[in-house]
Amino acid sequence: MRNLFFFFILFSCSVFAQRGNKDSNRIGIEGGVTQLNVFTDNLTVTSEVGWMAGLGVRGNYYNNWQMGFGMFFTDSNFSIPTLNGLQQTQTNFKMSAVQIYLVPSYTAIEDHLNIEFGPVLQINGKLGIDKDDENNLLLDQPGLIAKDIVDVSKINANFYVGINGGIKNIRARIGYQYGLTNFFGNLKENENVISSGLNMKGNIGLISGLITIYL
Known part of the structure; x- marks a missing residue:
């Protein structure tokens, strides 16, 4: 993770130094909110609010045409219905990830509006849940408990599309990512999933709204 960050800084400085004489070649600091959903037939998923921040x-x-490169850190959330004892509740799952994107960008209005699309590499750990919720029973899959589904795929490929609009030094970026890989693919190694005979499949959908301040 640290090596990725240092590589990004070196790459950014190189680009800025070589092409910084043009207003449209800039380094930006970005941050904002996310809503994460998982499209799956195995579970009922409710998207929740999270955050994202990084450099671009x-x-x-x-x-x-322009080219965008960036690295972002995100804590994004979703919840699913569970049983805690006899009480029905929503259990929150947190996806902590690093995302690296390299996307073409079409300039619709110079210095004001860009249309962006392209691939995103996502590296994430296990899903995070509160310790008190680990043994909650999944309503949609009564043979599983919450901690059975936290060990999701660690490397995921997403496709991003969005718009980037505003003034020269401050932009708002609204985007959507769809997961091209099976987010639940790693669960095929979970003994409880195997014994239940489930074929767990899911693709993430991530909406982000960010503010970019260009240096």
Whole structure:
């Protein structure tokens, strides 16, 4: 994780130093909110609010096309219905991840509006849940408890599309990511999932709203 961050800083400084004479080649600090959903037939998922922050670089590429590169840290959340004893409750799951994106960007209005799309590499750990909720029974899958589904796939590929609009030094970015890989693919190794005969499949959907301040 630390090596990725240092690589990003070096890459950003290199781009800025080489092309910093143009207003549209800038390093930006970004932060904002997220809503994470998981599209699956195995569970009833409710999207919840989280956060995302990081650094991004965008630079001229060709004519009205630019290229964006960035690295973001996110804690994004979703919840599913469970039973804690005899009480029905929503159990919250937190996805802590690093996302690295390299996306083309079309300049619709110079210095004011860009349309972006492209791949995102996501590296995440196990889902986080409160210790008191680990043994909650999943309503949709009574043979499983909450901690049975935390060991999700660690490396995921997403596709991003969004718009980036505002003034030269401050932009608002609204985007959507769809997971191309099976977020629950790693659960095939869980003994309880195996014994229940489930084929767990899910694709993440992540909405983000960020503010970018360009240096």
